[in-house]
Amino acid sequence: MAIRPEEITNIIKNKIEQFNTTVDVSEVGTVIQVGDGIARVHGLNRVKASELVDFGNGVKGMAMNLEYDNVGCVLMGSDQQVHEGTTVKRTGEVISIPVGKGVIGRVVDPLGNALDGKGPISAEKNMPLDIVAPGIIDRQPVKQPLQTGIKAIDSMVPIGKGQRELIIGDRQTGKTAIALDTIINQKNIPQNERCICIYVAVGQKQSTVAQVVKTLTDFGAMDYTVVVSATASDPASLLYIAPYAGCAIGEFFMWQGKDVLIVYDDLSKHAQAYRQMSLLLRRPPGREAYPGDVFYLHSRLLERACKLSKENGGGSLTALPIIETQANDVSAYIPTNVISITDGQIYLESNLFLSGIKPAVNVGLSVSRVGGSAQRKTMRKVAGTLRIDLSQYQELAGFAQFGSELDKESQRQIERGKRMTELLKQNQYAPLKVGEEVLVLYAGTHGYLDTVQVTDVLAYEQQLLSYARTEGKKVLEEMNQAVELTEDLEKEVVGLLDHFKTVFKAGK
Amino acid sequence: MNSSKRIVAQRYASAYDALSKTNEEASQRSALLNEVSAALLTQQQTMESPRLSLQSKKQAVRAALSGAPETARFIELLIDAKRYDLLPEIARRVEDLLDQRLGIIRAQVFAAKQLSEAQKKQTQDVLAKRYGGSVKAEFITDPRLLGGLKIRCCGEEIDGSLQHQLNKLQEELTK
Ligand SMILES: Nc1ncnc2c1ncn2[C@@H]1O[C@H](COP(=O)(O)OP(=O)(O)OP(=O)(O)O)[C@@H](O)[C@H]1O
Ligand SMILES: [Mg+2]
Numbered sequence: 104m105a106i107r108p109e110e111i112t113n114i115i116k117n118k119i120e121q122f123n124t125t126v127d128v129s130e131v132g133t134v135i136q137v138g139d140g141i142a143r144v145h146g147l148n149r150v151k152a153s154e155l156v157d158f159g160n161g162v163k164g165m166a167m168n169l170e171y172d173n174v175g176c177v178l179m180g181s182d183q184q185v186h187e188g189t190t191v192k193r194t195g196e197v198i199s200i201p202v203g204k205g206v207i208g209r210v211v212d213p214l215g216n217a218l219d220g221k222g223p224i225s226a227e228k229n230m231p232l233d234i235v236a237p238g239i240i241d242r243q244p245v246k247q248p249l250q251t252g253i254k255a256i257d258s259m260v261p262i263g264k265g266q267r268e269l270i271i272g273d274r275q276t277g278k279t280a281i282a283l284d285t286i287i288n289q290k291n292i293p294q295n296e297r298c299i300c301i302y303v304a305v306g307q308k309q310s311t312v313a314q315v316v317k318t319l320t321d322f323g324a325m326d327y328t329v330v331v332s333a334t335a336s337d338p339a340s341l342l343y344i345a346p347y348a349g350c351a352i353g354e355f356f357m358w359q360g361k362d363v364l365i366v367y368d369d370l371s372k373h374a375q376a377y378r379q380m381s382l383l384l385r386r387p388p389g390r391e392a393y394p395g396d397v398f399y400l401h402s403r404l405l406e407r408a409c410k411l412s413k414e415n416g417g418g419s420l421t422a423l424p425i426i427e428t429q430a431n432d433v434s435a436y437i438p439t440n441v442i443s444i445t446d447g448q449i450y451l452e453s454n455l456f457l458s459g460i461k462p463a464v465n466v467g468l469s470v471s472r473v474g475g476s477a478q479r480k481t482m483r484k485v486a487g488t489l490r491i492d493l494s495q496y497q498e499l500a501g502f503a504q505f506g507s508e509l510d511k512e513s514q515r516q517i518e519r520g521k522r523m524t525e526l527l528k529q530n531q532y533a534p535l536k537v538g539e540e541v542l543v544l545y546a547g548t549h550g551y552l553d554t555v556q557v558t559d560v561l562a563y564e565q566q567l568l569s570y571a572r573t574e575g576k577k578v579l580e581e582m583n584q585a586v587e588l589t590e591d592l593e594k595e596v597v598g599l600l601d602h603f604k605t606v607f608k609a610g611k
Numbered sequence: 612m613n614s615s616k617r618i619v620a621q622r623y624a625s626a627y628d629a630l631s632k633t634n635e636e637a638s639q640r641s642a643l644l645n646e647v648s649a650a651l652l653t654q655q656q657t658m659e660s661p662r663l664s665l666q667s668k669k670q671a672v673r674a675a676l677s678g679a680p681e682t683a684r685f686i687e688l689l690i691d692a693k694r695y696d697l698l699p700e701i702a703r704r705v706e707d708l709l710d711q712r713l714g715i716i717r718a719q720v721f722a723a724k725q726l727s728e729a730q731k732k733q734t735q736d737v738l739a740k741r742y743g744g745s746v747k748a749e750f751i752t753d754p755r756l757l758g759g760l761k762i763r764c765c766g767e768e769i770d771g772s773l774q775h776q777l778n779k780l781q782e783e784l785t786k
Contacts, residue, residue, distance in 0.1 A: 115784065122780055126771035131763065136613075143614070146766050172617050190768065 130193040134158075135173060137185050140338045141383045144174045144191050153233065157192040160184040163214075164191070165198060165340065168384050175384045177340040179214065197233065200348045201226030202355035207299065210316055210330040213341050213348035218332060219316075230355055232347040236406035243412045245446075248477045249298065249364065249421050252288030252534020253281060255464045255527040258486035258544055259493075260449055263477030264298075264362050265410025265419040269441055271426045271433060272451030276463050278425045280531050281449065282366040283315065285423065287322045288534035289364070298364040298421065299356050300328040303349035306342050306372030309334045322532065335372075342376035350407050353420050357409075360416030365408070369425035370401060374437045391436045401437075402444045433468075447471035461528060466493050479537060480587040485544045489523065492548075496520020515553075522552040525560035538582030539568055542596065551600050559609045567603055575599045620697045623689070624704035630681050634712055641702075641709045643682050648702040650675075651686075658695065665690060710747075718748040718764035721772070723756040738764060 132146025142164060154166045156176055162184055168175030201215040205225035210218045217224055245263035262268045270278045286300040304312045312332050319325045329352055333345035346367045353363040374397055381394035389395045408422035426438050442448055447470045456463035499517050526547045543564055546552060555563050571579050578595045585592055631637035651658060658668060669687045676683035689695045718738055731750060738746040742765055757773035
């Protein structure tokens with residue numbers, strides 16, 4: 104591209120001509136103390152809570168504590184340029200973030216600055232970070248399924264659009280993997296039902312976030328995904344606002360009638376960042392030294408997930424918050440809080456993960472309180488007894504360990520359970536379409552696997568899928584679309600499975 | 612100085628201010644307290660020395676302030692309550708309270724060059740009209756402004772300086 108100096112000069116000249124030289128009046132205060140990302144400011148008498156204040160040199164802050172003779176502000180950047188006596192200006196605004204189509208495919212920080220080096224964000228407008236969640240009138244019940252592409256979840260803990268489903272588990276149990284697979288799976292879904300995805304990284308390592316962005320890019324998922332990142336090296340204030348920033352971006356699309364999926368990875372670190380800020384602001388500590396309003400911190404965030412009514416365009420915002428537990432303890436303060444706020448949880452257990460059951464979903468403790476009504480009828484039909492079968496199996500398996508003689512029925516249940524457990528295993532980055540999930544689970548629950556060796560179950564699944572994708576294309580396509588498993592369709596499925604029996608090669 | 616100390620200083624200041632019935636009394640007392648505070652600052656070593664007993668320190672203060680028994684007692688009280696270190700802050704706050712009594716508004720006017728008397732008067736008049744009260748402005752020269760005025764008054768900053776305009780222009784162009 105040829106650069107024409109005259110043109111540039113003209114643009115600059117124009118800008119200078121249009122520049123209005125008004126005198127600015129602003130309310131000011133002075134910093135009396137600064138440290139640990141917190142500044143105490145004298146003056147600013149009329150500042151409002153959560154108002155954005157300007158410390159100059161591009162450093163902004165947020166007024167958190169309005170006290171008798173000073174204002175406690177958290178700095179949204181480095182405190183190196185701020186010192187005693189620095190002038191602080193009111194801005195009269197609350198923190199907001201640029202939103203719009205231009206944000207999709209980008210990696211941004213919680214203030215809307217690009218982190219991916221692809222130039223500034225072109226925004227449609229600015230949305231305040233912290234707004235009140237839509238009221239009862241604005242909403243309708245959750246009724247559409249959100250497909251994660253993960254067999255264990257879509258069948259037993261189904262998620263509906265507009266739901267809040269917690270992913271909880273120890274470190275390194277595949278929490279992020281589930282969220283990422285769900286995002287990647289949106290690619291499998293027709294454009295009109297596909298969710299716009301937002302991945303909010305709170306307090307994670309830069310390398311982890313880079314890895315996530317790379318994975319999403321490799322799978323082509325960045326076309327409909329926004330990554331909001333506040334890493335471990337950012338100030339606590341940025342970690343604190345990151346989920347709200349992500350939520351604001353999502354809400355913009357939701358009010359346009361779109362479906363949005365937002366992942367908060369993870370809210371434990373969010374609570375810790377807030378605890379740090381609160382303690383430094385000298386707010387009184389409560390249980391586990393968290394401040395008293397830590398419940399409200401998360402409830403006001405998760406309440407913003409919703410399914411809007413038809414009059415409002417019918418958009419939805421589904422939230423998948425992630426919580427990290429210590430030693431599988433779900434009764435700690437933050438986990439219990441978030442469990443009580445959300446509409447269910449996917450409980451990942453390190454024992455399961457280590458014994459090779461991945462995704463390590465603990466079926467007994469995982470629930471979805473509203474997703475059931477949103478589940479597809481096809482899926483509900485095949486998965487109906489799955490949960491009970493599996494828990495019965497686990498109970499019986501306990502007995503069987505003692506080597507006691509079991510009756511035929513129990514033995515059958517154990518054999519079935521073993522195969523179903525095997526069948527529910529799923530690799531990372533390999534989400535399945537609904538039709539495929541239903542087909543595989545149908546085979547399992549209708550006894551097609553009973554004659555297959557347990558060690559061959561994975562091979563059976565692989566071969567069945569590739570067989571169906573080539574030979575049974577039509578049936579599979581129908582199953583992807585079908586809302587209900589009609590008799591005709593079921594016959595076709597049975598036909599496909601029966602025929603596959605003759606093709607299946609065990610021991611491969 | 613932390614928040615609780617500032618709050619305490621404010622309480623002592625308003626108590627001291629409340630001693631005076633009339634404005635004249637108040638301004639005399641305020642001036643005296645300022646003087647004492649400045650004088651005692653030069654004697655800091657003596658005042659903080661652990662070798663002298665509290666009693667002897669108080670006696671010294673009483674002797675020095677024989678003409679103003681209330682002020683003397685106030686300082687003694689500060690020594691007793693171990694709040695002696697707050698004295699400069701208290702003196703400043705007493706001054707602020709005096710300003711409030713007299714309806715005086717303090718302003719800081721920054722200019723790139725020394726202003727002429729007429730300019731100073733005009734600035735004061737404009738400020739008096741804007742804020743309603745008699746304005747006592749402190750004029751400060753700051754060559755970094757390049758031109759124009761920057762005024763700080765009543766928690767507001769009115770910035771018409773060239774420096775500020777250039778900063779804004781820079782922001783605009785680099786956006
Ligand atoms: N279904 C799966 N199959 C095989 N490997 C998996 C599966 N899910 C996760 N993993 C692997 O397990 C490891 C941990 O996964 P992941 O990073 O998702 O866990 P996490 O709970 O988010 O960890 P952290 O606590 O560090 O955030 C990763 O190396 C990932 O590749
Ligand atoms: Mg993770």
